[in-house]
Amino acid sequence: xxxxxxxxxxxxxxxAAGPENRRALIAAAREVYAEGGLNAPFxxxxxxxxxxxxxxxxxxxxxxxxxxxxYEENVAELERLMEPDTSTxxxxxxxxxxxxxxxxxxxxxxxxxxxxxxVAALGERYRGVASRLLAREQRAGRAGSHLEVEDVLxxxxxxxxxxxxxxxxxxLDVATRVRALFHLAFAxx
Amino acid sequence: xxxxxxxxxxxxxxxAAGPENRRALIAAAREVYAEGGLNAPFxxxxxxxxxxxxxxxxxxxxxxxxxxxxYEENVAELERLMEPDTSTxxxxxxxxxxxxxxxxxxxxxxxxxxxxxxVAALGERYRGVASRLLAREQRAGRAGSHLEVEDVLxxxxxxxxxxxxxxxxxxLDVATRVRALFHLAFAxx
Amino acid sequence: xxxxxxxxxxxxxxxAAGPENRRALIAAAREVYAEGGLNAPFxxxxxxxxxxxxxxxxxxxxxxxxxxxxYEENVAELERLMEPDTSTxxxxxxxxxxxxxxxxxxxxxxxxxxxxxxVAALGERYRGVASRLLAREQRAGRAGSHLEVEDVLxxxxxxxxxxxxxxxxxxLDVATRVRALFHLAFAxx
Amino acid sequence: xxxxxxxxxxxxxxxAAGPENRRALIAAAREVYAEGGLNAPFxxxxxxxxxxxxxxxxxxxxxxxxxxxxYEENVAELERLMEPDTSTxxxxxxxxxxxxxxxxxxxxxxxxxxxxxxVAALGERYRGVASRLLAREQRAGRAGSHLEVEDVLxxxxxxxxxxxxxxxxxxLDVATRVRALFHLAFAxx
DNA sequence: CATGAATGAGGGTTCATTCAT
DNA sequence: CATGAATGAACCCTCATTCAT
Numbered sequence: 101x102x103x104x105x106x107x108x109x110x111x112x113x114x115x116a117a118g119p120e121n122r123r124a125l126i127a128a129a130r131e132v133y134a135e136g137g138l139n140a141p142f143x144x145x146x147x148x149x150x151x152x153x154x155x156x157x158x159x160x161x162x163x164x165x166x167x168x169x170x171y172e173e174n175v176a177e178l179e180r181l182m183e184p185d186t187s188t189x190x191x192x193x194x195x196x197x198x199x200x201x202x203x204x205x206x207x208x209x210x211x212x213x214x215x216x217x218x219v220a221a222l223g224e225r226y227r228g229v230a231s232r233l234l235a236r237e238q239r240a241g242r243a244g245s246h247l248e249v250e251d252v253l254x255x256x257x258x259x260x261x262x263x264x265x266x267x268x269x270x271x272l273d274v275a276t277r278v279r280a281l282f283h284l285a286f287a288x289x
Numbered sequence: 290x291x292x293x294x295x296x297x298x299x300x301x302x303x304x305a306a307g308p309e310n311r312r313a314l315i316a317a318a319r320e321v322y323a324e325g326g327l328n329a330p331f332x333x334x335x336x337x338x339x340x341x342x343x344x345x346x347x348x349x350x351x352x353x354x355x356x357x358x359x360y361e362e363n364v365a366e367l368e369r370l371m372e373p374d375t376s377t378x379x380x381x382x383x384x385x386x387x388x389x390x391x392x393x394x395x396x397x398x399x400x401x402x403x404x405x406x407x408v409a410a411l412g413e414r415y416r417g418v419a420s421r422l423l424a425r426e427q428r429a430g431r432a433g434s435h436l437e438v439e440d441v442l443x444x445x446x447x448x449x450x451x452x453x454x455x456x457x458x459x460x461l462d463v464a465t466r467v468r469a470l471f472h473l474a475f476a477x478x
Numbered sequence: 479x480x481x482x483x484x485x486x487x488x489x490x491x492x493x494a495a496g497p498e499n500r501r502a503l504i505a506a507a508r509e510v511y512a513e514g515g516l517n518a519p520f521x522x523x524x525x526x527x528x529x530x531x532x533x534x535x536x537x538x539x540x541x542x543x544x545x546x547x548x549y550e551e552n553v554a555e556l557e558r559l560m561e562p563d564t565s566t567x568x569x570x571x572x573x574x575x576x577x578x579x580x581x582x583x584x585x586x587x588x589x590x591x592x593x594x595x596x597v598a599a600l601g602e603r604y605r606g607v608a609s610r611l612l613a614r615e616q617r618a619g620r621a622g623s624h625l626e627v628e629d630v631l632x633x634x635x636x637x638x639x640x641x642x643x644x645x646x647x648x649x650l651d652v653a654t655r656v657r658a659l660f661h662l663a664f665a666x667x
Numbered sequence: 668x669x670x671x672x673x674x675x676x677x678x679x680x681x682x683a684a685g686p687e688n689r690r691a692l693i694a695a696a697r698e699v700y701a702e703g704g705l706n707a708p709f710x711x712x713x714x715x716x717x718x719x720x721x722x723x724x725x726x727x728x729x730x731x732x733x734x735x736x737x738y739e740e741n742v743a744e745l746e747r748l749m750e751p752d753t754s755t756x757x758x759x760x761x762x763x764x765x766x767x768x769x770x771x772x773x774x775x776x777x778x779x780x781x782x783x784x785x786v787a788a789l790g791e792r793y794r795g796v797a798s799r800l801l802a803r804e805q806r807a808g809r810a811g812s813h814l815e816v817e818d819v820l821x822x823x824x825x826x827x828x829x830x831x832x833x834x835x836x837x838x839l840d841v842a843t844r845v846r847a848l849f850h851l852a853f854a855x856x
Numbered sequence: 857c858a859t860g861a862a863t864g865a866g867g868g869t870t871c872a873t874t875c876a877t
Numbered sequence: 878c879a880t881g882a883a884t885g886a887a888c889c890c891t892c893a894t895t896c897a898t
Binding site: 529 | 857858859860861
Binding site for chain 4: 585635637640644645660665667
């Protein structure tokens, strides 16, 4: 009814918005995946980020690209957190629980795209963290010598998946129980 | 409308086909769930069974009904197999690996529809099996007294999920490794 | 699990059940149409009648056949009720309200199949009733001479449709109001 | 997968097509409702408008939204036409006949979704028109003081429905006859 | 002649992806 | 480079109709 500018579709903010949008998309994806799992509508990510569909596709041409971006942040954080000499395998389990929702989405995804190099690279970095932790713990006599890095990877993977599967209000309980099991399994004999 | 018999709609085989169709549907569902998880297109089951959509809905009014039917067979088999006094928790793990693909779908199911009575009933039967085995093993001194039935359920659940997730040609390896972990976790201290 | 007669599908009662089924179907149709209008699932009629789908189709090869059968009973009742010298146009309106749900279903149907002879025959009988009533009322000076039988048919048709459309708990109100309008329109000038 | 451009999926005309599509959808709906009533296949509207299913849902998230959009135009026109001091109740009946096909769909709509606020708002506007006309006619002594706005609404509703039900080549006749009836019913006593 | 399962087409809705502006 | 509408395929579910027993 006004004589000008009938609709204002949200001002095209120009190229400057690029990196900002990218960040918004990753954050939105983290939330959406956490709530709805990996099969949440892809378009829901754009909507939640307050960004056009097209921009989502420009930044992340496929589902894997987006998931990798999300998980990349998690791995980076993990690398940082697990660096100090005082960090333990148990810290890794704790961290896994915290990140379970995203981790699981990532794991789900990876099992579709196992051979995607982007995915493989991230997997290697994660494995590196686990490997360094394990070696350190074994040296300190806090982890059994029977353990190999694959065991640790399996443990964290299963833990994350189990948490993600669980009823939200049982997660604390489940986490405690599962960590106790792996404690026993990891202990020196 | 057409001058010749253009389509051959597939002969109505009559009610006699009923039980046969039911069996075909369950078998098809087993395969479809194994390949695509519980959210595989419902219609894919009908197609794979070579049965009309409508018949699928007649036999199983909703997803849960079908999943329950599939898993019912598994639980029944489990109850039979675990009955002898000689069966162990380790047998349960073995069996879990064998049924992993279906088991995972069931776990998915249970975590989605926890309050559906049909699902709850099956869950109870499974729990019963685990419970009897655990008690027997603890009496025999082969399982630690710290263990509760929840621990066993978590272990089998995680094992099944992990197997289902894994690359088919790594499953044997994964199974071995995970079972070894739980062996340690279950052992008396 | 019993060794014989696993399922007893409801004893085929033989040809004797024919007429009984027919009656049950008509009664069921009356209810179903009243509740769900003419687009209620055709099969719902069979279910409500406690009769196989096939029997429904045998007795009434199409929707029209069933609707005609239902309405035939209504018209017969109408003929009986309107015969006494004391019955008036107003009685016809009253009766129309009572039968509104079925009447409307019939009218709906008729507008699809206007040229179906079965339908036309019933229409004639209804028209006959209206015609006799109108003549009698005009002779008695209770209806205006401007009125033709078409006017009466339109009035009853619209009344029935309006009732059928209305919220169930407003029907009484609507009926009163509409009948008052037609009272004025029918009165001698 | 194919060696040549096998399909020509119909060129995405871009957002510019938006408003045009919206208009096309409303126009198509008007036709489809007129032919098939309010339960005509929703998808038929998209097809007739030459627009994808998805676009239909984007513009009108549910049946009611579409029906309201269609009828909104009619009510607006009505408000405009009935504003002059010279317009009468009879003009309203005339107009109702002209819009009968759409009016009926609207009546159906109103009777189904009486509690939807969008529908209620339109109903109020229509009632407003009828109310103003009635008051004016009563003041001028052209309508009886026994009449209430509900009577007018019932009359237009029944008239529209009856026209919509009628054989196209009898509509003129039916309209004349029904309007004459309501003339008598509306007249001052 | 009754029964009720089988069939598949039809219509509803969602969502991944493309593309004009 | 961002935007958001358009598109259509895919899945869901219901129901009219047929037909073996």
